[in-house]
Amino acid sequence: MLPRRTPLAAIAAAAGLALIAPTAAHADTFTPGTAGLGDPYFPNAGNGGYDVAHYDLALRFDPKTRHLSATATITATATQGLSRFNLDYSGPKIKKVEVNGKKAAYKRKGQELVVTPQSGLPSGEKFTVKVAYAGKPRAINDKALGKEGWINTKDGAVVLSQPDGARSWFPANDNPTDKATFTFTVSTPVGLTVLANGEPKNPGIASVRNGWSTVKWEMSQPMATYLAMVAIGKFKVTESTVNGMLNLTAYDPSVAKKSKYLHRTTSKVVAWGEKVFGDYPFSSTGGIGDKVNVQYALETQGRPVYDGxxxxxxxxxxxxxxxxxxxxxGLRSWKDIWLNEGFASYAEWLYVEQHGGPKAEKTFARLYKNKNEFWKVKTGDPGMKNMFDWDAIYQRGAMTLHALRKKIGDETFFSLVKTWAERNRHTTVITRDFIDLAEELSGQDLDPLFDAWLYSSKKPAL
Ligand SMILES: [Zn+2]
Structure with missing residues (x-):
C-alpha cells in the first residue's frame, strides 16, 4: 500500500498552529495524478494520487479464438484531490470506463490509460473504477527482460508479469508498493480448468451455462500486481494440506514427468520454510507446471508457475x-531486486546444507574464486538491463547473505532472517531497512560489509 500522508491538521497542530477551517465547497483542490511513481528502473509504472485496495477481475476467455472479454473493477482511495488519474494498461480495446458508477472520459497514451471522472475525487475518499475491455491480449516482449504478461498456451493461457507485464491483461497501478487483494472470476468453455492465486471459492462447483463454466478465486492477502496469476488449460489438480493450510498443485499432462514430485516437494518445502523463515505468509500454497515457453519459473503469489x-x-x-x-x-524499488533473488537463492543453499548436501560455505568458497566479470555488476544497483543477472543478483546476492552470516554468526543470522520476514510481513522494504535490522540485531557496524558486497564493482575482500 502507499504510505499515507500526515493530514495537514496534524502537522499544523504539532507546529502549534490553528488551521482555518476550509469551507466545504473548497475543501479540496483537484489536480491530475502523476503518470508514474518514479521507480528508477520503471519510472512510468504505477501512478500517483491513489492507493488501490482491491482488484475484482471478471474474465471470459476462449482459447480457440484467444479472445478475452473482461471487466476490471478497482476499489481505491484518493491520496490527493484528483481531477484525473492514470492506470497502467496496454491490453485490448477498451469498451467503457466508469468512475463511481458514472461514465468517465478516457484516453490511451502508450502504456497509460488516462481517466477523467465527471467530477473531482476528494482526497481521502474511496472510489471505484470499472473498465470493460475486449480483444486479444498479447504478451510483452522485452529484449532485456524476456517475455511476460498474458501468454497464450496450446490449450489456454498463463499470466506471468514480473516486472511490468500486468498492464497486458488488466488496468493496474503497476508498482510493487501498491499491494491489493484480488478476486478472479473466470469463464471458459466447459472442460478447461482455471487456476489463480489464493483459494478457489464455491469449492468444487463451477456454474455452467451454455457450454461455459465460471469459477472464482480469491487472494485475500495483499499482493503486488506483478504477482497476479491466472492459468487456464487442461490440468491435473492435486489437493492436500500442509501445516493446516491448503496445498493445491496442478500440471498440464504434457509436463507430467517433470511435475511428478511437484505436490509432495511443495508440502515438504513449505514445512521446512516455516521452520527456517517463520510462519508462511499466505492462506494457501501450491504450484503449477505448464508449457509456457518462457524458460523461467515465477513466484506468482501463493502458487508459483514452473515452465515445463x-x-x-x-x-x-x-x-x-x-x-x-x-x-x-516486497520491494519498494526494483533496484533492490537482490533482496528477492539473493534470499531465494540463499534459501537453496540452506536447503541443500540442511538436507545432507554440501555446506553453504562450500558453495560460497567455490563462487568466491570467480574473477573480474563476475564482480562487475553492482548487486545493490545493477541497472534495469541487469536486474536478473545470474552472477550479480542471484549468486552474489546469496553470497552477500553468506558473508553476513559469517560476520554475525549463525544464531544472529537465523534470528535476523525470521525477524526480517516477521516485521515486514505484507509491506515493502529497501536495502537500508535490511542493513539497519542486521546492525540492530548484531550490534555491529555493517556498512563496510554491505558496501563491498552490494555497491562495488570489485571482488570484496574477506
Ligand atoms: Zn527468483
Missing part, C-alpha cells in the same frame, strides 16, 4: 522462498 514443470527440487525451494522474500516482504 519444475527443473528440480531447488527450483521449488527458490520460488517458495520468494513467498516470504519478495511477495510478503
Amino acid at each position: 514443470g519444475p527443473t528440480d527440487d531447488l527450483e521449488i525451494v527458490h520460488e517458495l522462498a520468494h513467498q516470504w522474500f519478495g511477495n510478503s516482504v
Whole structure:
C-alpha cells in the first residue's frame, strides 16, 4: 500500500498552529495524478494520487479464438484531490470506463490509460473504477527482460508479469508498493480448468451455462500486481494440506514427468520454510507446471508457475522462498531486486546444507574464486538491463547473505532472517531497512560489509 500522508491538521497542530477551517465547497483542490511513481528502473509504472485496495477481475476467455472479454473493477482511495488519474494498461480495446458508477472520459497514451471522472475525487475518499475491455491480449516482449504478461498456451493461457507485464491483461497501478487483494472470476468453455492465486471459492462447483463454466478465486492477502496469476488449460489438480493450510498443485499432462514430485516437494518445502523463515505468509500454497515457453519459473503469489514443470527440487525451494522474500516482504524499488533473488537463492543453499548436501560455505568458497566479470555488476544497483543477472543478483546476492552470516554468526543470522520476514510481513522494504535490522540485531557496524558486497564493482575482500 502507499504510505499515507500526515493530514495537514496534524502537522499544523504539532507546529502549534490553528488551521482555518476550509469551507466545504473548497475543501479540496483537484489536480491530475502523476503518470508514474518514479521507480528508477520503471519510472512510468504505477501512478500517483491513489492507493488501490482491491482488484475484482471478471474474465471470459476462449482459447480457440484467444479472445478475452473482461471487466476490471478497482476499489481505491484518493491520496490527493484528483481531477484525473492514470492506470497502467496496454491490453485490448477498451469498451467503457466508469468512475463511481458514472461514465468517465478516457484516453490511451502508450502504456497509460488516462481517466477523467465527471467530477473531482476528494482526497481521502474511496472510489471505484470499472473498465470493460475486449480483444486479444498479447504478451510483452522485452529484449532485456524476456517475455511476460498474458501468454497464450496450446490449450489456454498463463499470466506471468514480473516486472511490468500486468498492464497486458488488466488496468493496474503497476508498482510493487501498491499491494491489493484480488478476486478472479473466470469463464471458459466447459472442460478447461482455471487456476489463480489464493483459494478457489464455491469449492468444487463451477456454474455452467451454455457450454461455459465460471469459477472464482480469491487472494485475500495483499499482493503486488506483478504477482497476479491466472492459468487456464487442461490440468491435473492435486489437493492436500500442509501445516493446516491448503496445498493445491496442478500440471498440464504434457509436463507430467517433470511435475511428478511437484505436490509432495511443495508440502515438504513449505514445512521446512516455516521452520527456517517463520510462519508462511499466505492462506494457501501450491504450484503449477505448464508449457509456457518462457524458460523461467515465477513466484506468482501463493502458487508459483514452473515452465515445463519444475527443473528440480531447488527450483521449488527458490520460488517458495520468494513467498516470504519478495511477495510478503516486497520491494519498494526494483533496484533492490537482490533482496528477492539473493534470499531465494540463499534459501537453496540452506536447503541443500540442511538436507545432507554440501555446506553453504562450500558453495560460497567455490563462487568466491570467480574473477573480474563476475564482480562487475553492482548487486545493490545493477541497472534495469541487469536486474536478473545470474552472477550479480542471484549468486552474489546469496553470497552477500553468506558473508553476513559469517560476520554475525549463525544464531544472529537465523534470528535476523525470521525477524526480517516477521516485521515486514505484507509491506515493502529497501536495502537500508535490511542493513539497519542486521546492525540492530548484531550490534555491529555493517556498512563496510554491505558496501563491498552490494555497491562495488570489485571482488570484496574477506
Ligand atoms: Zn527468483
